[in-house]
Amino acid sequence: MEQAVxxxxxxxxxxxxxxxxxxxGSRLGSERELAEHYGxxxxxxxxxxAALQEAGLVRRVPGRGGGTFVNHAKVERDLSRIAGVPAYLARQGYVAGTRVLSTGMTVADHQTCSALQLKPDSLVVDIRRIRLADGTPxxxxxxxxxxxxxPGLLEMPLGGSLYELLEQEFDTTxxxxxxxxxxVHATDDEAALLSVETGAPLLSISRTTYDSEGAxxxxxxxxxxxxxxRIITRIAGRGLRGNSRRNGEFVELSVTGLGQA
Known part of the structure; x- marks a missing residue:
């Protein structure tokens, strides 16, 4: 009976x-107030x-100014729409922000050359950023x-949507x-930048983006x-192709969609 309640x-x-x-972000009442309110x-x-806290939906802060607070909802990362981070955060009611960590010109490694179909030792523009939702990484x-x-990309403002910038300045869509x-699990450095504990689960998304010519x-x-x-996608026809062939211990799902630069 108590479990059903x-x-x-x-x-x-x-x-x-x-x-x-x-x-x-709202603060719930005291245990006594909540128990009376819900009967x-x-x-x-x-x-x-305790169950809501374990699921990450509330957080309990000790001390005189503490209490139980409702956590922010999860940001939906839609794989099937063309949108930059600022656009889809704004659509969900968040204030988007960006902190540029580093920019530079570097020699592409083997994986990057393969993905971008470049010759060995080609130069690439390398941009690392932290994305914020309501000020939180x-x-x-x-x-x-x-x-x-x-050319000249590094001299341009890199705090917004890179897709929009590339379209405006280089006619690339x-x-x-x-x-x-x-x-994956957060390293010490990643945990510090994202304000999570070392070893916390992270969603790693590797993406290769193509223009209208297929390049x-x-x-x-x-x-x-x-x-x-939270990852979501919309499937039309054969948009999602399940590959039952195991790669080690993983089963691959190939999704055709667009990311968020």
Missing amino acids: AENLQRRMLAEMGSGTLAP VSRATLRQVL ISLDHARFPADRF PADAEELIEV PFEFSGDLFRADRT
Whole structure:
């Protein structure tokens, strides 16, 4: 009986979070106030709050100014639409921000040469950035572009959507992309930059983006916080192709869509 009450309360609180009744960042009342409001025992309430905390939906802050707070909803990363990070964050009600970590010209490694179909020792523009949602780090972006195709790119403002910048300045528009998505664990440096604990799960997205002529012009490796990101896609016909051939311990799914530079 008590378990059924807990499950009902959890469903109710999840519905209130989804509707905005319990808004992201809001502070919940005390255990006594919440138990009275929902008509449950404090033991049942603690059980539900513990489950919500484990799922990353609430956080409990100790101390006089602490309490239980509703976490921000996950950012949806849509694989099937052409949109930059600022655009899809704004569409979901977030304030987008960018912190440029480093930029430079470098010799492409073997993987980059293969992805961008470059000759060995070709130069690429290398850009590393942190993306923010409402001031909170959401991803680490590492993008590489053929240097001879985009002269002067490093002297341009790199804090917004690179896709929009490439379209405006170089008449290059993304038409297609191939992405490989894996779960990895944050290193010490990645954890510090993303404000997560070392070893926390991250969504690693490797992307090669092509123009309307089918030529690759971007090779990226992005790390998204798994606790703040949800992957979605829309499938039409044969847009998603499952490859049942195992590669080691992994089963590959090939998704044709577009990313976010």
